[in-house]
Amino acid sequence: MASKTLQLPCGLETDGRIERTAEIGKLKGKVQRDIARIANKKNADMYHVIEAILKPSVQTIGSEPASGTILGALLLADRDFLLFEIVKHSRGPIVTLRADCPKCDEAGEYPGYDLDDLPITHIEDGDALWWDGQNVHSAVDVSKMGPEERVGLKYRVFRIADEELGVTAVFRYPTGRHQQGISKMGDNEIEALWKLMSTTMLQWKDPEIEVETAPKGGVKMTFWDEVDMEILDWAQLTYAEAMPGVDSKVELECPSCEHEFDSVMRPTDFLFRGRRKEKVNS
Secondary structure, three states: OOEEEEEEEEEEEEOOEEEEEEEEEOOOOHHHHHHHHHHOOOOOOHHHHHHHHHHHHEEEEOOEEOOHHHHHHOEHHHHHHHHHHHHHHHHOOEEEEEEEOOOOOOEEEEEEEEHHHOOEEOOOHHHOEEEOOOOEEOOOOHHHOOHHHHOOOOEEEEEEEEOOOOEEEEEEOOEHHHHHHHHHHOOOHHHHHHHHHHHHEEEEEOOOOEEEOOOOOOOOHHHHHHOOHHHHHHHHHHHHHOOOEEOOEEEEEOOOOOOEEEEEOOHHHHOOOOOOOOOOOO
């Protein structure tokens, strides 16, 4: 089977409509060479690796060819979903997970994981919140709306709130273009999350700060410098938990020390089957 048709968990926003159908093909050996070349560059980052996988495999979104612009407009949740589907279509769903134990540093292999078993959270049409540039429209089902009714709806958003903390905020769901914006931050996960939250923020209100952003959203990352630490911790956790898509976190037990820990499956880890190098004790 050369190609496979999928239903995206979130879908592409186009003029107030949602395109959920995607078609993917199997990866060829050239992708390995392209990724190796990217990895050897001084400014290599995961965004360009992901693009090198998506571009040759994703053929269409809806009825349109999957151009770089369209792939960049896809929500992160859909891009991640497509990566897992490309792995399954090209390699099969059964994978071996490799992870280092955080307690004893043992490099472990955990075979037999079925990618088909990973839970997926969707954005349902009837439950979606939409942003028109100034206001949030609740529980909008665009599939039941005519073109005139959809005019002005720009993109879907989500709201987080905590009455005890006195905080409410609205964010747009991050896209591939937002992913590109954080790609140069490397392993600095905190700054990457701050950047993602900053660029997708539309509204923020807490006991000390109130912000209404420009129609496209976004504030400077230094915004978080003035936010109360308790509120910031809550916001980071709640923002991450609100993301739809593939839940790729798994629980593992180290075969050497029996320590239990969480690990996150990254689809890019399963595209290459080279042997793992053994650690050399100095």
